[in-house]
Amino acid sequence: MPCLLEMTDIRKEFPGVVALDGVDFQVEAGEVHALLGENGAGKSTLIKILAGLYTPDSGEIIFHGERLTGMTPQKVLARGIGFIHQERVHIPYFTVGQMLFLGHEPRKSNGLIDWQRLYEEADAALASTLGAHIDSRLPMQHLSVSEMQLVDITKILMTEPSLIVFDEPTASLSEEEVERLFAVIRNLKERGVTVIYVSHRLDEIFKICDRATVLKDGKRVGTVDVKKSSPDQIVTMMVGRKLEEQFPKVETKIGKPVLEVTNLTRGNAVRDVSFTVREGEILGVYGLVGAGRTETMRLVFGADPKDAGTIRVDGREVDIKSPGDAVRAGVALVPEDRRGQGVLVDMSVRENTTLASLKSFSSRGFLKLGFEGSAVAGFIKRLAIRTPSSSQLVRYLSGGNQQKVVLAKWMASKARVFIFDQPTIGVDVGAKAEIYRLMGDLAAEGAAVVLVSSEIPEIRGLSDRVLVMYKGRISAELSRDEATAEKLLFYAMGGGAVDA
Amino acid sequence: MDAKTPVADQLIGKQQRSMRLWMFVSRYGTLAAFLVMAIVLSFVAPGFLTMFNILTILRQISVLGIMGLGMTLVMAGGGIDLSIGEAADVGGLVCVALLAQGWGAGPAVLAGLAGGAAMGMLNATLIAGIGIAPFLATLGVHSMVRSLEMAFTRGGLPIYLNRAMPRPLIFLGRGLVGPIPTQVIVLAVLALAYYVIYHRVTLGRYVTAVGLNREAARLSGVSVNKVTATTYVLASATAALAGVILAARVSSGQPLAGGAYLLDTIAAVFMGRTISAEGRPNVLGTLVGAAFLGTVVNGMTLLNVVFYMQTFIKGALLLGVLALASFARTKRG
Structure with missing residues (x-):
């Protein structure tokens, strides 16, 4: 031909x-x-x-x-x-x-x-x-x-x-x-x-x-x-066959449920999604672009209004209508669009770090600048954020360090649930490993971690359990051992639906 | 390749020096232009550099400065308030109308401020509640309130009192504290209050965040609509106080008087932005901008510039300063 x-x-x-x-x-x-x-x-x-x-x-x-x-x-x-x-x-x-x-x-x-x-x-x-x-x-x-x-x-x-x-x-x-x-x-x-x-x-x-x-x-x-x-x-x-990157999977003790989501729905994008994340657990959420993963997480975080569904944190039902409600309930979202939604690039490291928890750095509305300064210095050290000073605009930091500022913001707000949406996009290899390590640390300290990713090695390397989404629904739940690359892709492309 | 290095170094050094120069110009250009103008005027304009004249300038800019403070916060939050002049009118007219009804000074002033705040709430509802763009929402309110002012003053007749202004208002509008006009003191106190709100209170931090990236602020848990609403209410209430001072100064309620301040208010905030390292609206900058505009007008009056050319020259100088700042920003890279 x-x-x-x-x-x-x-x-x-x-x-x-x-x-x-x-x-x-x-x-x-x-x-x-x-x-x-x-x-x-x-x-x-x-x-x-x-x-x-x-x-x-x-x-x-x-x-x-x-x-x-x-x-x-x-x-x-x-x-x-x-x-x-x-x-x-x-x-x-x-x-x-x-x-x-x-x-x-x-x-x-x-x-x-x-x-x-x-x-x-x-x-x-x-x-x-x-x-x-x-x-x-x-x-x-x-x-x-x-x-x-x-x-x-x-x-x-x-x-x-x-x-x-x-x-x-x-x-x-x-x-x-x-x-x-x-x-x-x-x-x-x-x-x-x-x-x-x-x-x-x-x-x-x-x-x-x-x-x-x-x-x-x-x-x-x-x-x-x-x-x-x-x-x-x-x-x-x-x-393909090779797992290119090594993942520092930390074995943690998995405890009681922290985040319980039931029957979450919004139009056709998210349909009847239910899942649970426990203390110390990293839950991977795999799917292809448009499968409804980001949309689901935005509903949990109150960034978009949901049609139906309930959310519980630490066993208590919480009414999340806005991101503010989610932050108060202890839910944090690290969004995919880091520069547009995760950080305020024209604010300093310091202002970004405390933005979600400014109430705890103030009394009667007046900022406690000294307290804020020392707390931010603590986060810079703990997360090894490479910045000349806390007053540096976040715009001038590398992608990985910007992501650490987002993380610092949510750690300062004492979040219990950390949702990461494609956290390593545009981040170089070294910073990637650091972000993986920090995710492991969060889990080890008893936080519940959700990792949304399109990268199979990342999902397989870090998750204790994996959900696969297809067309707004959860098409499979796989244990760490079951979650082979073939299976993940099979369910992500609607493979299960073809069989049925 | 090695031979070329010194040349390259020199080039880079030259480039850096030029960048540093433009950085300096973009940061301090407005201040420098202000100083140069003041120095020139002190030589050519008789009576410019006297305590009396300086106090006159300060008195003349206090209403503009006070209105500019509220506008600074609104613009820092990413908005604009085109109805700010009418908020001043509402403050002055409500206050004087109630005085004419026999109200006491205190309640009448408070009612004037409440009237301004109510206008701010209307703006806030349209912008934060319904989602109309700030420019259009406040343009609509601007037009509606102007019309109401005319309707309630039989086509724009000033409201006069059939008795003397109460003493506290005379003190506010025309009084002195030592050598300093009371309204200048009010401006100073409000400027300090706004500085504190902007830099030392959670609201100021939230306003900045909302102004820089509303969505990122929202996704950090900031109640963005509440923050935006607060800036409009504060700005209108502050402008209403400026209107009360204006009314007290002329002992009457002048319809449509505040509208004359709108463009100067916006100009002051924009000039003030140029002196901030990040290019954000800021309290000190707005005061410098107001002082700049006040000094231009004062100098031209002293130099007997034809009245009708005064706003032309003011406009030209304003454009010059903004052009310099914008040019320097692109040059410094």
Whole structure:
């Protein structure tokens, strides 16, 4: 079969990270080709290079037998490659028709927009996309997520592309909407359009893809024929074998329950989630992006309002309606977006450290600056925060040290439950080990620790027990010994759901 | 490669020196401009550098300074209050109207302050409760209260008393403590109070946090809406006191008088920001900003600059100072 797209020896380096290390990727004309890999494997980078958003450091892209160089998104589109991005950009007040013809509206001879023709052509274009029964005069903001996606697909098809890339298109779709999308993709295939399908979800790959290429750590592991392959084989390819980092797992005495969450629910993002964390225990929460882990933890912390569910701390039911309530109840969240949500980068180490517990550093509202200063100095020493002084703005600290400031803040507030959401993103290897050690120390002192992570080695190395989430639900609970990389990925990709 | 090193060193040294210079300018440029202007005026303007004139300047900026204190807190919390002039009007008008009804000085002043605080609560509800952007919420309140002022004063007629101002108010508006005007003392006391709130009280810390990153503050357990609401109530009540002083100074309630202070108040806070290392609104800076603006007006009056050109020159000088600060900030990297 002829190769429609050939990407050869693609290399892309970002400061401190090799995102792609000599990747080959070949797509044959007329197939639906899956691009798979864990978070950070390099899928997005590869797609962005193809889209002309990034320039590769080296490597060659051949499309329709022609070498593509110096690409911009416009040029790529003009060659016949269309992209359905995960995050859609729409103008909410524009009608569907205006959106479809944005920038190339049909004109009348006097130069004014020919609205009648625009809407007629828009209706015709929508009708040719399978199942897009959408009124072209509706404003975009009245459309569902799935309908917006169909508008995107229609818009792309109007450019008559020979290749369409879907980047995790089902992330925010319901199951019926996913089926409808698959019907559209099968229809595209019948019309001779080639499709690259980027996803985490294993069941989807087996439903619509012909071949699959697996990336891991910026390298291509291999390409398989989906019909001759099995979920297990693909998971093994994605995970690899080696456990790269060593984890200082401290054996602790696990005591009575500290945090008990029952039937926590919010829309479709978090559905009926229940779990318990005990004194001295580190509970890992694994799942792929969009599985509902962060959303669950934000509910526990009161950062978003919950639809239903109860939360108990140390056996007492607590009514958590805001982060303030959570802090008073002894629950702490170390958020994933450290610089945006964890620390205040333009406040000092000192001000950050005491922000959550300022009441205990004041009397009748007046700050006890001396007491505050010595307490902060104590935390700087205990957590080995590398800063010239406590008045240094947190902006100027390294990622790892910023994370320690977040930790100091919650230790100062005497939290009982520490929830870490992807705590080592953007942290260098040395600081990572320190943060792991501090988590172990917290557990050893009797705190209950929750570790949300997408990194399997981290989850396996630190957790006493692991929950796996898939589509807003807990899909499995595994003991430390049961939690193999294969099993974690299997349940995270809805493997259990496929069997059932 | 070795041969090049001294040149490179020299280049780096030069760059560092220039960066240090701009750092200095960005930090002290406003103060320096203020000093230069004062020195020039003391040579060219007759009677500028006399105790009497300096006290005059201080008296003239006290209302602006007091209003600026509240605005400093609001802006430190990431907001803005375009209705601050009307809060001053409410304070003055309510106070004088009640005096005209035969109320005593104490209750009338308190009622004026309460009126201002009520306006602050309205702003707070719109901004922290409902979530309207501060600029728009206070713009709406600004417009509504102006209209009410006109409606209740038969189209903007001043409210006069048919008797003498009570003594305590005369003391507040026109009195002296030793050689110093009472209102300057009030400004000093309030400035100290605001300094303490800002730097020594939990509220000040929370306000700064909310102003810098509302979401991070919220996720640290700070009751961000309560903090925001407090800044607007405090600012309006403080402005109402400025309005009472203004009314006491002219022995009448002047509708729409406070609006004239809005732009100067904002300008003072912005100029004050330039003297803080972090570029945040701060109490001392606002006072310097108010003094700067007051001195410009005073100097032009002494130099007999045509009245209609005075605000032009004030505007030009303000833009000059802000441009310098912004230029220096980009230069120092």
